[in-house]
């Protein structure tokens with residue numbers, strides 16, 4: 597029995613070997629590894645691909661979030677609205693700048709911020725606490741965009757800043773406009789498994805504000821506008837030349853990879869539609885880019901074991917909601933996030949990557965069907 601990998605870096609490297617090797621040796625020969633021409637070019641290319649004016653390359657998606665909040669002046673005494681159903685870096689960036697995350701539940705279909713629940717949270721919040729909210733940090737989870745026009749309207753009314761967590765959503769769009777360009781700042785990760793992934797850590801903040809772009813360049817460089825002076829409390833957080841050179845090659849393939857992800861996701865949906873599973877939804881104006889294909893089942897753990905017995909690994913994004921982590925214990929008591937709690941028990945990510953073969957996808961779908969004792973469906 598042959599298994600199906602959850603992700604296969606080897607296939608991607610094989611397809612791009614010549615170009616990646618050329619980029620690698622170009623940087624090695626140049627001897628310039630920090631803040632050089634590759635980073636500058638990649639910042640321009642990636643920002644323009646998203647539709648933003650500026651890109652600031654940083655060391656990771658986690659740093660992108662922290663630096664974005666610092667650039668907006670969010671700090672101690674402030675509160676930031678976000679979700680608990682996310683990777684913990686979203687909330688830890690808020691904590692790291694000294695602010696407090698206020699968690700909102702998610703929509704059970706898209707797994708992104710539920711704006712009705714947000715209204716409830718605001719209604720119940722004592723006025724002095726509500727006044728401390730300075731920003732909203734929505735997460736385009738799994739590659740499904742949040743309803744950014746609605747979030748934008750609310751934020752304008754309340755005077756909040758918007759930072760988008762786009763770590764899982766390169767190329768996701770709402771009404772054709774790409775994520776990262778709705779808020780004040782958009783934060784991306786280039787962690788290797790991401791839709792655009794490097795060969796190590798990396799991240800970028802995109803913005804169309806020249807002032808914020810300037811501030812971010814200072815913040816990622818220890819708060820220094822030049823080698824002599826320090827004017828802000830910054831980090832040492834730069835995308836390096838090697839990563840930038842490799843990511844420039846991969847960016848030229850990104851549109852094709854996203855199309856492949858969408859094709860594979862629609863195959864899964866076609867093959868699994870009649871099962872007692874909740875499949876990923878794509879709302880009317882959204883373009884989902886399927887960083888992950890996530891199904892929901894009350895029998896998730898049994899299904900996962902059954903797949904593994906067939907040589908099919910799967911993953912759980914995420915088994916513990918952020919507000920259940922020990923750091924947030926003080927927040928956990930009165931918090932009611934029933935959808936978040938349920939999703940943490942029921943979500944399962946099936947293998948999906950652009951180079952996945954239709955025969956592999958068929959094998960995964962057949963194994964899921966076998967678990968439910970449904971006969972395999974022809975592809």
Ligand SMILES: Cc1ncc(COP(=O)(O)O)c(C=O)c1O
Pocket residue numbers: 656657658659682683685686735761763764784785786787797798799
């Ligand atoms: C939603 C989300 N936010 C932030 C991050 C942090 O990105 P990085 O791993 O590049 O620090 C990730 C990475 O997994 C993520 O999935």
